[in-house]
Amino acid sequence: xxxxxxxxxxxxxxxxxxxxxxxxxxxxxxxxxxxxxxxxxxxxxxxxxxxxxxxxxxxxxxxxxxxxxxxxxxxxxxxxxxxxxxxxxxxxxxxxxxxxxxxxxxxxxxxxxxxxxxxxxxxxxxxxxxxxxxxxxxxxxxxxxxxxxxxxxxxxxxxxxxxxxxxxxxxxxxxxxxxxxxxxxxxxxxxxxxxxxxxxxxxxxxxxxxxxxxxxxxxxxxxxxxxxxxxxxxxxxxxxxxxxxxxxxxxxxxxxxxxxxxxxxxxxxxxxxxxxxxxxxxxxxxxxxxxxxxxxxxxxxxxxxxxxxxxxxxxxxxxxxxxxxxxxxxxxxxxxxxxxxxxxxxxxxxx
Amino acid sequence: xxxxxxxxxxxxxxxxxxxxxxxxxxxxxxxxxxxxxxxxxxxxxxxxxxxxxxxxxxxxxxxxxxxxxxxxxxxxxxxxxxxxxxxxxxxxxxxxxxxxxxxxxxxxxxxxxxxxxxxxxxxxxxxxxxxxxxxxxxxxxxxxxxxxxxxxxxxxxxxxxxxxxxxxxxxxxxxxxxxxxxxxxxxxxxxxxxxxxxxxxxxxxxxxxxxxxxxxxxxxxxxxxxxxxxxxxxxxxxxxxxxxxxxxxxxxxxxxxxxxxxxxxxxxxxxxxxxxxxxxxxxxxxxxxxxxxxxxxxxxxxxxxxxxxxxxxxxxxxxxxxxxxxxxxxxxxxxxxxxxxxxxxxxxxxxxxxxxxxxxxxxxxxxxxxxxxxxxxxxxxxxxxxxxxxxxxxxxxxxxxxxxxxxxxxxxxxxxxxxxxxxxxxxxxxxxxxxxxxxxxxxxxxxxxxxxxxxxxxxxxxxxxxxxxxxxxxxxxxxxxxxxxxxxxxxxxxxxxxxxxxxxxxxxxxxxxxxxxxxxxxxxxxxxxxxxxxxxxxxxxxxxxxxxxxxxxxxxxxx
Numbered sequence: 001x002x003x004x005x006x007x008x009x010x011x012x013x014x015x016x017x018x019x020x021x022x023x024x025x026x027x028x029x030x031x032x033x034x035x036x037x038x039x040x041x042x043x044x045x046x047x048x049x050x051x052x053x054x055x056x057x058x059x060x061x062x063x064x065x066x067x068x069x070x071x072x073x074x075x076x077x078x079x080x081x082x083x084x085x086x087x088x089x090x091x092x093x094x095x096x097x098x099x100x101x102x103x104x105x106x107x108x109x110x111x112x113x114x115x116x117x118x119x120x121x122x123x124x125x126x127x128x129x130x131x132x133x134x135x136x137x138x139x140x141x142x143x144x145x146x147x148x149x150x151x152x153x154x155x156x157x158x159x160x161x162x163x164x165x166x167x168x169x170x171x172x173x174x175x176x177x178x179x180x181x182x183x184x185x186x187x188x189x190x191x192x193x194x195x196x197x198x199x200x201x202x203x204x205x206x207x208x209x210x211x212x213x214x215x216x217x218x219x220x221x222x223x224x225x226x227x228x229x230x231x232x233x234x235x236x237x238x239x240x241x242x243x244x245x246x247x248x249x250x251x252x253x254x255x256x257x258x259x260x261x262x263x264x265x266x267x268x269x270x271x272x273x274x275x276x277x278x279x280x281x282x283x284x285x286x287x288x289x290x291x292x293x294x295x296x297x298x299x300x301x302x303x304x305x306x307x308x309x310x311x312x313x314x315x316x317x318x319x320x321x322x323x324x325x326x327x328x329x330x331x332x333x334x335x336x337x338x339x340x341x342x343x344x345x346x347x348x349x350x351x
Numbered sequence: 352x353x354x355x356x357x358x359x360x361x362x363x364x365x366x367x368x369x370x371x372x373x374x375x376x377x378x379x380x381x382x383x384x385x386x387x388x389x390x391x392x393x394x395x396x397x398x399x400x401x402x403x404x405x406x407x408x409x410x411x412x413x414x415x416x417x418x419x420x421x422x423x424x425x426x427x428x429x430x431x432x433x434x435x436x437x438x439x440x441x442x443x444x445x446x447x448x449x450x451x452x453x454x455x456x457x458x459x460x461x462x463x464x465x466x467x468x469x470x471x472x473x474x475x476x477x478x479x480x481x482x483x484x485x486x487x488x489x490x491x492x493x494x495x496x497x498x499x500x501x502x503x504x505x506x507x508x509x510x511x512x513x514x515x516x517x518x519x520x521x522x523x524x525x526x527x528x529x530x531x532x533x534x535x536x537x538x539x540x541x542x543x544x545x546x547x548x549x550x551x552x553x554x555x556x557x558x559x560x561x562x563x564x565x566x567x568x569x570x571x572x573x574x575x576x577x578x579x580x581x582x583x584x585x586x587x588x589x590x591x592x593x594x595x596x597x598x599x600x601x602x603x604x605x606x607x608x609x610x611x612x613x614x615x616x617x618x619x620x621x622x623x624x625x626x627x628x629x630x631x632x633x634x635x636x637x638x639x640x641x642x643x644x645x646x647x648x649x650x651x652x653x654x655x656x657x658x659x660x661x662x663x664x665x666x667x668x669x670x671x672x673x674x675x676x677x678x679x680x681x682x683x684x685x686x687x688x689x690x691x692x693x694x695x696x697x698x699x700x701x702x703x704x705x706x707x708x709x710x711x712x713x714x715x716x717x718x719x720x721x722x723x724x725x726x727x728x729x730x731x732x733x734x735x736x737x738x739x740x741x742x743x744x745x746x747x748x749x750x751x752x753x754x755x756x757x758x759x760x761x762x763x764x765x766x767x768x769x770x771x772x773x774x775x776x777x778x779x780x781x782x783x784x785x786x787x788x789x790x791x792x793x794x795x796x797x798x799x800x801x802x803x804x805x806x807x808x809x810x811x812x813x814x815x816x817x818x819x820x821x822x823x824x825x826x827x828x829x830x831x832x833x834x835x836x837x838x839x840x841x842x843x844x845x846x847x848x849x850x851x852x853x854x855x856x857x858x859x860x861x862x863x864x865x866x867x868x869x870x871x872x873x874x875x876x877x878x879x880x881x882x883x884x885x886x887x888x889x890x891x892x893x894x895x896x897x898x899x900x901x902x903x904x905x906x907x908x909x910x
Contacts, residue, residue, distance in 0.1 A: 096698070107691070109639065110692065112684070114688050120684065
């Protein structure tokens with residue numbers, strides 16, 4: 001019983017943590033260029049609804065939709081929608097030098113409005129009734145899960161015929177499958193993005209340039225780095241990564257529907273928190289995200305909680321973040337500090 | 352070259368008093384533009400006439416006196432929070448935590464209403480107790496991040512942001528304890544029968560007291576920030592902490608004190624929301640107002656009176672959009688979309704108020720070129736007219752590619768001669784038809800046309816850029832000496848290189864003839880025939896002459 005509960009907590013943590021991870025990976029890339037984008041929740045909303053609209057339009061306009069085409073369309077429209085969000089933010093903050101916090105918050109208001117508006121009335125606007133559901137596209141998002149399920153099924157079929165060792169192997173494979181393989185491909189994609197991002201930031205010259213822009217744009221400019229294009233690119237690509245989190249949430253986590261419960265916004269703020277928790281390092285945000293996921297759902301696994309006291313447990317990720325924030329400022333370790341020019345807009349003529 | 356610099360003022364001298372008005376005019380223009388954009392968006396979603404939609408909005412907010420009072424009530428709440436943020440923001444302390452501070456204020460108020468509601472305390476005293484409790488709660492919520500900021504410089508933006516969510520969870524913690532009726536998972540209307548702890552109506556007006564409290568806060572805060580010693584200290588710390596320290600101010604004390612005040616006023620907002628409006632508490636009590644207030648406070652440049660205007664507009668939009676939503680049975684979230692669009696435009700417009708954009712003439716002196724051209728055309732009038740006439744005549748022919756293009760190159764050369772005041776040789780115009788030059792000219796010019804057409808097909812703008820980038824080609828071809836032969840692509844490349852960094856400049860140069868073009872149009876082209884076209888052609892050739900000089904100068908400097 002205990003083991004099965006632990007397994008269940010791990011799977012919950014991984015599948016929920018992945019949403020947070022996407023958001024925070026995008027935000028890490030953005031913040032490395034010195035831009036604190038508080039519009040992450042809004043961008044995740046835009047990404048999520050973009051993918052849903054794309055898949056919905058495809059599924060309603062074709063007689064027999066092919067799941068993987070739906071997946072491609074959903075991915076493309078998510079990237080496009082979150083790119084629009086990133087472009088709005090970067091045009092206002094980089095080119096027009098608007099205040100980053102205010103622009104980000106506005107983007108969150110705009111994105112959540114846009115997403116909940118279309119999420120609530122998409123099927124009505126299309127002349128249908130009831131909730132949106134893009135079941136076939138959503139199933140395509142879990143193809144890795146189907147493959148691993150099939151392997152385990154064939155193993156246990158063999159085990160039924162075979163001896164004791166085969167039975168043990170089958171049950172072990174079943175556990176591994178349930179803990180580590182029971183996810184859609186976007187869980188693995190998030191891990192890949194984290195690794196690539198980490199290599200990019202620490203091992204490539206462009207990554208170094210980007211960090212220079214975030215630390216001291218004036219110096220980077222003097223060294224011949226095109227500050228504006230680095231800021232634009234990192235904000236826009238960061239937005240696209242964050243947007244994928246919205247897509248994963250909509251297509252995989254809640255299985256291709258829309259819920260007007262403000263969950264994406266809460267996750268978006270958790271993603272901002274995770275950036276601090278991970279001290280701006282993509283690899284740390286992997287286990288950070290899973291930890292946040294576990295902390296967020298921990299109350300489900302602790303016996304004897306009332307409806308009231310379980311809410312205290314949901315505070316945990318935020319409290320942990322505050323503790324990290326304080327300890328980072330206390331310890332003053334140089335590699336754990338936020339980018340120096342975070343939140344300041346750069347103006348070459350300003351001396 | 353585009354040059355951007357901090358703007359000191361729009362106009363100087365006697366008209367300087369106009370400056371603030373120009374700033375506001377730009378903001379109003381931004382709002383109007385954003386209404387057009389939202390109108391297009393509304394139209395594309397609903398196929399409704401946008402003007403009709405805005406009329407529905409107006410009716411939805413100001414249609415009945417009840418609606419106007421509801422508007423004033425919400426306005427007062429948003430204003431209260433925004434004013435609460437002013438001291439923190441003026442100090443450059445990013446208090447993103449207003450949402451949480453409002454909520455804990457609301458929790459404190461609701462607790463008073465629930466636990467003290469039946470104690471029989473006289474209403475005025477009870478109101479004061481609740482207000483004090485809510486302010487204390489908000490103050491605690493605000494001071495916690497401030498303490499860490501003051502002591503260890505902990506990032507306050509992220510700290511206060513996290514405090515919001517702890518406050519939301521705290522609210523969720525209390526809701527099951529206070530729920531009514533049981534199992535509903537909502538607190539319900541508190542003291543629905545006795546109305547204990549409700550802000551009463553004044554002069555028969557339900558929300559008058561709310562509005563009066565906020566009005567008092569607004570005015571007090573205005574003077575606190577502008578006239579008091581504390582306000583001055585806040586301003587200095589906001590400008591530069593080092594300066595403040597140098598002036599022997601206790602920066603830590605200022606930070607903590609200002610955040611205590613900021614949190615307390617936001618907490619008071621929670622009191623107004625719970626006791627004065629909703630009479631219940633939920634996680635939506637603050638309803639995102641804490642975030643909107645941040646934008647209000649920022650846009651108002653911490654001036655509490657400007658905040659009144661901005662929050663009035665935002666609440667109008669919110670209520671109006673809700674009216675549209677219910678009238679056309681759409682989702683309420685449409686209000687957030689419109690609010691977002693309008694705020695984007697206002698945020699963007701600040702750039703044009705704070706910065707000056709000068710499009711400098713770059714290296715080529717526009718006025719000098721134009722002056723010289725007009726002098727030359729007047730001096731040797733007929734050749735110039737003849738040249739442009741010839742160009743006009745041939746440009747219309749279908750064999751343009753084979754006849755007009757070589758002539759155009761010849762004309763470019765001849766115009767250069769006019770600009771330089773050289774003797775006019777009619778043979779120049781047809782010099783490109785010579786054997787060995789003709790095919791080269793036709794081929795190169797066809798390539799230019801091809802690239803421009805390709806560019807134009809990608810939504811016009813790239814085409815214009817390509818056209819400007821390749822605008823040197825005729826002049827370069829005309830300047831080629833006998834026997835000299837560069838490949839077509841090399842000519843194009845050279846043109847592109849020459850125009851690098853001069854494209855905007857050249858565009859503006861052409862644009863500066865717009866007035867003449869309009870006059871030409873008004874005179875049915877007659878003015879063009881005898882003045883505008885020769886002048887324009889000569890000036891374009893002159894531009895090239897000057898550009899060549901700049902280029903050779905640059906080369907010398909490099910050497």
